[in-house]
Amino acid sequence: MVHFEGVSLKSLLHPKPAGLVLQYGTAGFRTTARHLDHVMFRMGLLAALRAKKTMSTIGVMVTASHNPEEDNGVKLIDPMGEMVAVAWESYATQLTNAEQDALLTTLKDIIKQEAISMDKKAMVFVGRDTRLSSEDLSQAVLDGVSSLGDHSHDFGLVTTPQLHYLVRCQNTNGSYGNASLEGYYQKLSQAFVQITSKVNSPLRIDGANGIGALKMREMEPFLQQRLSFNLYNDGTSGRLNHLCGADYVKVQQRSPQGVEMVAGERCCSFDGDADRIVYYYHNPQGHFHLLDGDKIATLISTFIKELLTQAGLNLQLAVVQTAYANGSSTHFLQNNMKVIVECVKTGVKHLHHAAQKFDIGVYFEANGHGTVVFSDSAEEQIKGLAADPSLTEDRKSAAQMLEDTVNLVNQTVGDAISDMLLIEAVLAVRGLSVQQWDKIYTDLPNRQLKVKVADRRAIDTTDAERRATSPAGLQEAIDGIVGKYSLSRSFVRPSGTEDVVRVYAEADTQASVHRIKHTMFYWVT
Ligand code: 16G
Ligand code: ZN
Structure with a gap:
């Protein structure tokens, strides 16, 4: 039996500022650290519910990533180390925005809607970045978990991908690795x-x-x-x-x-x-x-493709990008490397899910967030081949290198350390200098712009954010502008993390990019 009195009492120590409304966005909650204490407590509660629902360990990471030191944020991590399921993002928003006297009702509503059995104890893994505010905020998460009588493990200072990794290890009985740093x-x-x-x-x-x-x-x-x-x-x-x-x-x-x-x-x-x-x-x-991420995706996917060929393994390899991927990278991957390229909406969860549809999916956002995911069957085939004693030396060494690549990659989420080691390994094995890597293809000149508008939601997009469906006339105008320049492409999308719209333009020369960007700016404002 759960005694909700614990929640009531402890929540008073983490009061919600009346009227404050926040939204669980693409990267979880993110705002000035001063506004986050109650959010953290409540995310501790929600993580415990999610853990009960999935009967697995759930992760809570306290970080605001690349944002300024004064900000902070929080993200929930699902059992296999992936971002929390989308349906729970809205519970996160509801629970966070419930005024103090409505907290218990909101909590109980979620329990009821999800038919959560409250008998079993949950386990929540908590981690934090180096921000000054992170220690107190992660303590608030731990308070939330314990107020429901559930267990937590505080890993203290960890990178975001390390926490994703730890959660997956814990939920796969060590088959993915040991759940420790x-x-x-x-x-x-x-x-x-x-x-x-x-x-x-x-x-x-x-x-x-x-x-x-x-x-x-x-x-x-x-x-x-x-x-x-x-x-x-x-x-x-x-x-x-x-x-x-x-x-x-x-x-x-x-x-x-x-x-x-x-x-x-x-x-x-x-x-x-x-x-x-x-x-x-x-x-x-x-x-x-x-x-950037496009060059990294190209380096890694080329390496994997060559190893697959050398090992004689017929696995489907795809690269997943977003609209921000430089046109040159897409062209190179499709036409020179002959790999499948898919484009999805901005945000790691979209890339991750798309990549999971293939035997091997390499995904990167141009901003440098990305990793490789291998299907169970691909992993089995690679392991089986690497252990096959009848193989020729050439095939064997390729299969073993593929197996090591699987182990080098943090498949749960983009990981700077793991990606860096993989890149360094590829450069060393292929004897490539950074300049040679850079020359694999030449980026088209491009620019990004952020524009403050009255209502960014007035802009709607389709086709993985590459085309605008509203306001009326916008897409026709974009088509008219880009039609004037060679190799050009432009799109506009509302940001998911800031109150702005983002404009992207690329073309054969910097001067063309400049002109497209200017015309786009006037159209959007
Ligand atoms: C978030 C996303 C990132 C994306 C960015 C786009 C995650 C973990 N992070 O930071 O992948 O590139 O949002 O921001 O999904 P924007 O919508 O403001 O352009
Ligand atoms: Zn980050």
């Missing part, structure tokens, strides 16, 4: 060491002054000196995400502060919770070159 470091390092026989030149890592830097230091001893790296923005002095990190580098198209750039040497940046990564370098003239 040591298990994570061991699994990834072992796979990396097996793939990579030679050490690359040193990699420069920008840790965004966040959790990723801390965790790279922890992982270092496991890597047996096979990865040589220098860590910058490791959080010892600078501010989280300030003038550094993957988002800054991608949006500003420039190198972060605090990293010593040397022409030709490869660098990468994590974001504030280490679920995104981008690479970049300076050419001899000091010009900045970015290798």
Whole structure:
């Protein structure tokens, strides 16, 4: 029997500011940390309900990723380490917005609607990033869980993908790995060491002054000196995400502060919770070159495709992108690599689900969030082949490398550390420099714009956000503009995380992009 008095009493310690309304968006709740205490308590409650409903361990991550230090946020993680089911996003919103005196009724409504049996104890895993506010906020989550009489495990400081990994391990009885940080470091390092026989030149890592830097230091001893790296923005002095990190580098198209750039040497940046990564370098003239999620998806999918061919495995490989993917990358993947390319709406959950439809699905957003997912059958076939004693040396080594690749990847969610190790492994195995990788295809010039409008919801889209259905006339206008330029493409979509609309334009020259962008701006405003 549950005694809801515990909830009533403890909720008073985490009061909701009257009238405050928040929404569980694409990345969970995210706002100024000052407004989040009651949200965290309530997400502790909801996670416990979700755990009872699924009869599995559920995760709660306290982070605001690439957003400023003063912000914070929270995301729920489902049993297989994926984002929480969409239906529960609306429970999250309802529970968070219930005024203090309506909290219990709202909670009981969810229990009733989902027919949750309250007899069994639930388990919730909690993790947090390095923000100053995160410790107290994660304590509020733990309070929420315990007020229902349920159990929790506080992993303290972890990257977002580490928590996703831990949840999956716990719910798959160790078949995915050990549900501990040591298990994570061991699994990834072992796979990396097996793939990579030679050490690359040193990699420069920008840790965004966040959790990723801390965790790279922890992982270092496991890597047996096979990865040589220098860590910058490791959080010892600078501010989280300030003038550094993957988002800054991608949006500003420039190198972060605090990293010593040397022409030709490869660098990468994590974001504030280490679920995104981008690479970049300076050419001899000091010009900045970015290798974003599209370039990463191309490198990884090309590598996997070659290994499949070499191993003689007939598995369906697809790359999932969003409308933001550079047209050159899509063209290269479809026409040169001959892989299936699918385009879906922005937001990791859409990419993840689309990728799961294939034997092997590589997905990346241009912003650097992505991973690879393998179907059970693909994993079995790869493992079976790698263990087959009758194979030729050539096929065997490809099959074993595929098996190590499966183990190197964090399949639950985009993971900067795991992605970085995979990229480093591919570069080492293929003997590619960062410039050679960059030359696989040339990005079309492109620009993004965010525009403040009276009502962003007036814009509706279809075809994975590539075409506008309203307001009337907008799509015709876009068609008219892009029709004037070669290799051009443009779209506009309402942001899911900010009160703005986003405009994207690409074309054969920077000047054309500029003109499209301007016309689009006037149309939207
Ligand atoms: C969220 C998404 C990210 C997406 C971004 C788009 C997750 C975990 N994160 O941060 O994938 O790129 O939203 O933001 O799904 P926007 O809708 O404001 O353009
Ligand atoms: Zn992030």
